[in-house]
Amino acid sequence: MTGPSGMVASLPAAALVGAFVAITLGIALWAAGRSRSRQGFYAADGGLTGLQNGLAMAGDFISAASFLGISGLVYANGYDGLIYAVGWLAGWPLILLLIAERLRNLGSFTFADVACFRQRQAPMRSLAACGTLATVAFYLIAQMVGAGQLIQLLFGLPYAVAVIVTGVLMIVTVSYGGMIATTWVQIIKAVLLLTGTVFMAVMVLAHFGFDLGALFAEAVRVHPKVQAALAAGATPAEAAARILGPGSLIGDPVSALSLGMALMFGTAGLPHILMRFFTVADAREARKSVFYATGFIGTFYLLTVVVGFGAITLVMTDPRFMVPGLPGQPLDPILQLRGSTNMAAVHLARAVGGDVFFSFICAVALATILAVVSGLTLAGASAVSHDLYASVIARGRAAEQDEVKVSKVASLVLGVTAILLAIAFEKQNVAFMVGLAFVIAASANFPILVMSMFWGGLTTRGALIGGWLGLASAVAMLVLGPTVWRDVLGHARPVFPYANPALFSITLAFLGIWAGSVTDRSPSAAAERKAFAAQFVRSQIGLPAARSPRP
Amino acid sequence: MQDEDVERIMAHPGFRTLVRARNRFAWALAAVMVAVYLGFILLVAFAGGWLGQPLGAGPVTIGIVAGLAVVVVAFAVTGLYVRRANRVYDEQVRRLLEELT
Numbered sequence: 001m002t003g004p005s006g007m008v009a010s011l012p013a014a015a016l017v018g019a020f021v022a023i024t025l026g027i028a029l030w031a032a033g034r035s036r037s038r039q040g041f042y043a044a045d046g047g048l049t050g051l052q053n054g055l056a057m058a059g060d061f062i063s064a065a066s067f068l069g070i071s072g073l074v075y076a077n078g079y080d081g082l083i084y085a086v087g088w089l090a091g092w093p094l095i096l097l098l099i100a101e102r103l104r105n106l107g108s109f110t111f112a113d114v115a116c117f118r119q120r121q122a123p124m125r126s127l128a129a130c131g132t133l134a135t136v137a138f139y140l141i142a143q144m145v146g147a148g149q150l151i152q153l154l155f156g157l158p159y160a161v162a163v164i165v166t167g168v169l170m171i172v173t174v175s176y177g178g179m180i181a182t183t184w185v186q187i188i189k190a191v192l193l194l195t196g197t198v199f200m201a202v203m204v205l206a207h208f209g210f211d212l213g214a215l216f217a218e219a220v221r222v223h224p225k226v227q228a229a230l231a232a233g234a235t236p237a238e239a240a241a242r243i244l245g246p247g248s249l250i251g252d253p254v255s256a257l258s259l260g261m262a263l264m265f266g267t268a269g270l271p272h273i274l275m276r277f278f279t280v281a282d283a284r285e286a287r288k289s290v291f292y293a294t295g296f297i298g299t300f301y302l303l304t305v306v307v308g309f310g311a312i313t314l315v316m317t318d319p320r321f322m323v324p325g326l327p328g329q330p331l332d333p334i335l336q337l338r339g340s341t342n343m344a345a346v347h348l349a350r351a352v353g354g355d356v357f358f359s360f361i362c363a364v365a366l367a368t369i370l371a372v373v374s375g376l377t378l379a380g381a382s383a384v385s386h387d388l389y390a391s392v393i394a395r396g397r398a399a400e401q402d403e404v405k406v407s408k409v410a411s412l413v414l415g416v417t418a419i420l421l422a423i424a425f426e427k428q429n430v431a432f433m434v435g436l437a438f439v440i441a442a443s444a445n446f447p448i449l450v451m452s453m454f455w456g457g458l459t460t461r462g463a464l465i466g467g468w469l470g471l472a473s474a475v476a477m478l479v480l481g482p483t484v485w486r487d488v489l490g491h492a493r494p495v496f497p498y499a500n501p502a503l504f505s506i507t508l509a510f511l512g513i514w515a516g517s518v519t520d521r522s523p524s525a526a527a528e529r530k531a532f533a534a535q536f537v538r539s540q541i542g543l544p545a546a547r548s549p550r551p
Numbered sequence: 552m553q554d555e556d557v558e559r560i561m562a563h564p565g566f567r568t569l570v571r572a573r574n575r576f577a578w579a580l581a582a583v584m585v586a587v588y589l590g591f592i593l594l595v596a597f598a599g600g601w602l603g604q605p606l607g608a609g610p611v612t613i614g615i616v617a618g619l620a621v622v623v624v625a626f627a628v629t630g631l632y633v634r635r636a637n638r639v640y641d642e643q644v645r646r647l648l649e650e651l652t
Contacts, residue, residue: 079603082618083595090588090621093628097577097584101636213609220610237605244612245603246595253596260592264585284637291633298622534557540570541560541644 013154013359020363024173024370027184050285052187054292057276059186061088061267061293062193062300063139063372067365068146068342069431070301074308075316075344076334076429078223078243081308084431085301087260091267092297096290099268102453104277104286105542106535111274112387115448118531119460120524122392124448127467129383131444132271134475135437136380137417140373142433144422146342147369153339153346154362160423166366167419170373171412182378183279185371192364194300200345200361201303203352204310212306216244219312224333243312255498259435262502266438269445272379283542304345311344314351321347342430373418377411384410424488435500436478443505444471451513453539456532459525462517470509477501560651569643576635580628587624591617 048056066088074081106114112128144163151162173185208214220226220240225247229239246256267273277286315321316333323336334341349361385407394402425433448467451458478484480495498504517525560566594602594617602614 079612079614082615083592086588086591086618086621089625090584093584093625093632094581096629097581097632213611216610216615238603240605240610241600241603241612244605244610245614246599256592256596260589260595264588284641287633287636291629294626294629298626302619302622533561534554537557537560537566540573541566541647 013355013362016359016363017154017366020367021169021370023188024185024367025169027188048183048279048281048285048289050280050288051292052183053276053280053285053289055190055296056183056186056279057273057289057293058296058300059190059193059368059371060272060276060375061270061297062190063143063146063368063434066301066431066434067193067197067304067368068150068345069142069429069434070304071308071311071345071348072341072343072429073431074305075311075337076341077247078219078225078309078312079245080247081431082305083246083256083259084263084435085305087263088267089294089298089301091264092290092294094264095268095273096287096294099274099449099453100277100286100290101283102539103274103449104283105539106453111271111445111449112383115452115463117452117535118528119452119458119463123464124460125387125391127464127471128445128448129387131269131440131448131467131471132383132387133380133414134444134471135269135271135441136376136383136414137421138437138440138478139376139434140380140414140418141421141425142428142430142437143369143373143376144418145425145428145433146430147366147373148422148426149339149342150346150362150365150369153343159426163419163422166369166373167415167422169370170377170418171415173370173374182371182374185367185374189364189367189371190296193368194296196349196357196361196364197300197303197307199357200310200349200352201306204306204314204348207310207314207352215306215309215313219243219309222317223312224316254503255500258498258500258503261506262435262439262442262500264442265446265506266440266442266502269441269449270438271383271441271445272375274449275379275382307345307348310352311348315344315347318351321351340427340429377414377418380414381407381410428483428487432483432499436483439478439500439502439505440471440474442502443474443509447506447509447513451510455517456529456536457517458513458532459517459520459522459528461520461522461525462513462515465516466509466511466513469512470505473508474501474505477505563647563651565643565647565650569640569647573636573640577632580632584625584628587621591621 066085070081070085072081073084103111103114106117112125112132115128116124144166147166148159148163151157151165152159155162157165173182204215205212208218220243223243225242226239229242230236234242276289280286280289315337319331321338322331322333323338325331325336337344338347346358346361346365350358353360385403389406390403444467447470448463451466452463477496477498478501481497481501482494482499485491485494485496594614602612602617604613605611606613606616
C-alpha cells in the first residue's frame with residue numbers, strides 16, 4: 001500500500017527534520033543538568049507559568065493522533081473526524097471543574113497519590129500503576145505508528161526501521177531530560193504545530209475565497225463516498241450527508257455512546273495530563289493553564305477538521321499523492337493514498353505550500369510525536385518508579401537517586417515494548433488507536449479518581465474490585481473486539497462485537513467500586529470512611545493534613 | 552491535622568459557605584457541559600440523518616454547526632470558572648486559611 005519511491009524526502013526536508021531532532025536532543029541534554037532531584041524530574045520543580053504549562057498541556061494532548069488522525073478520518077469519512085475532535089475537547093472543562101483543584105490540594109506527583117490518600121498504599125498504588133501503564137501502552141502505539149508511517153514516507157525507510165528510530169530518540173529524551181526537557185519540547189512543538197496548522201487552514205480557505213460553503217461543496221463533489229451514494233440512487237442531499245453528517249464509523253447507538261464516554265471521561269483519567277497540575281506554582285496558575293490549553297486545543301481541532309476537508313478537495317484529486325493501481329482499475333483515493341490516510345495532512349502541506357512547507361510540517365509532526373511519546377513514557381516511568389518501586393517495593397525508603405534511576409530503566413523497557421507493539425498495529429488509524437487508550441483511562445483510572453475524591457463510602461476493597469474490573473474488562477473487550485482480534489490477530493470474527501467497549505467497562509468499574517465498598521465491614525474500611533472528612537477539608541482548601549501520604 | 556481540627560473547620564461558617572458556593576457553581580457548569588456534549592453524542596447516535604441535513608441553502612449541515620457549538624460551550628464554561636475562581640474563591644480561601652491558623 002505504501003510506495004517508498006516518488007515521495008522520498010528532498011534535501012530541505014531531511015535538513016529540517018534533522019535540525020528539529022537535534023534541537024530536541026539538545027534540550028534534553030541541557031535539562032539533564034537541571035533535573036537531578038526527584039521533584040525536578042517529575043514535576044519541573046513546579047516552576048512553570050500558566051501560559052507555559054497550558055501550552056505544554058496542549059502539547060501533551062495534541063498528538064500525532066489529533067493532527068494526523070483527525071485529518072485522516074475527515075479525509076476518509078468526513079464528519080466523523082469532527083466527532084472525535086469535539087469529544088477530546090469536552091473532557092477538559094470537566095477536569096477543571098471537578099478534578100483539578102482537588103487533585104492539586106491532595107496530591108504530589110501522580111494521581112495515585114490521591115487514590116491512596118485514605119486507602120491502603122501498596123495495593124492501590126499497584127492498581128494505579130497498572131492502569132497508567134495500560135493507558136500509556138495503547139497511547140504510545142498510536143504515536144509510534146504515526147511516526148513510523150511519517151518517517152517511512154519521508155525517507156523511504158522500511159516501516160519497522162522507522163519505528164525503531166523513533167523509539168530510540170524517545171528513550172534518550174526521557175531518560176536524560178525528565179519533565180523539564182519534556183515540557184520545553186512540548187512548548188516549542190505546540191507553538192510550531194499551531195502555526196503550521198493555522199497556515200495550512202488559511203491556505204485551504206484562501207483557495208476557496210474564504211467561503212466554508214464552497215470548501216464543503218467541492219469536498220462533496222469529489223468524495224468517492226458521495227459518488228458511490230449517488231450511483232446507488234441517493235438524492236444529492238442524502239449523498240452529501242455521507243461526509244457532512246455522521247457516517248459509517250459510528251454505525252450504531254451503542255458505539256456512539258461508548259465512544260462519547262471514552263473520549264470525555266478518558267481525558268480526565270490520562271496520567272500524563274494529570275501530572276501537569278503539579279508543574280505550576282499554585283492553583284491559580286493551574287487553572288489558567290487549563291483555560292489556555294482548552295483554547296489552543298479547541299482552535300487546533302477545528303482547524304484540523306478544515307485541513308481534513310482541504311485534503312479531500314486538494315489531495316484526493318491529485319494523482320501525485322496516490323500509489324498507482326492496476327491498469328484499467330478505477331482509482332480508490334482512500335485506499336491508495338500514499339502512506340495510508342494518516343498522511344492526508346502531510347500531503348496537503350505539499351499541495352498548498354510546496355516542498356519547503358511540506359518539510360516543515362513533516363518535521364513538526366515528527367517533533368510532535370517525539371514530544372508526546374516522551375511525555376507519555378515519563379508518566380509510565382513515574383508510575384513504575386514512584387508508585388511501584390518507591391512506595392510498594394521499597395516501602396517508602398527508596399533513595400531519590402535510586403527512584404530516578406528506576407524511572408530511567410522503566411523508560412527503556414516501555415520504549416522497547418512500544419516499538420514491538422507499533423510494528424503489529426501498522427495499519428490502524430491513529431486517532432482510533434488513541435481512542436482505545438482513552439477507553440482504558442476512562443475505565444480504570446477515572447472511576448477510582450472520581451470516587452476517591454467524591455464518595456466518603458469508598459473503601460480499599462471497593463476501589464480494588466472496581467478498578468481491576470474496569471481495567472481487566474476494558475483490556476479484555478479491546479483484545480476480543482474487532483480491532484485486535486480480527487484486524488491484528490487475523491481471526492475471521494471478533495468475539496466481542498463493539499470496537500469501543502467503554503460503555504460497558506466504565507459501568508462495570510463503577511458498579512464494582514460501589515458493591516465492593518458497601519459490603520466491606522472490616523475495621524480498616526470504617527477508618528477509611530471516617531478519614532473522608534479530613535480528606536474533604538484538605539481537598540477544598542489545601543491545609544496540610546496529618547494523614548497526607550509521604551511518598 | 553487532628554480530628555478536632557477537621558470538625559472545627561467543617562463547622563466553620565466561612566468554610567461551609569465557600570465550599571457550598573464553589574461546588575454549586577462548579578457542578579452547575581459541569582452539568583451544562585455534560586448535557587451539551589451528551590446531547591450531541593445522542594444526536595449522533597439516534598438522529599444522524601437529521602445532523603446530516605443542510606442548514607439553509609449552502610452545504611453546511613446542522614451537524615457541523617452543532618459540533619462547533621459544543622467547542623464554543625466548552626471554552627465558555629472553562630473561562631467562566633477560571634474567572635470566578637481566580638477573582639473570588641482564591642481570595643476567600645486565603646482569608647479562611649488566615650483565620651484558621
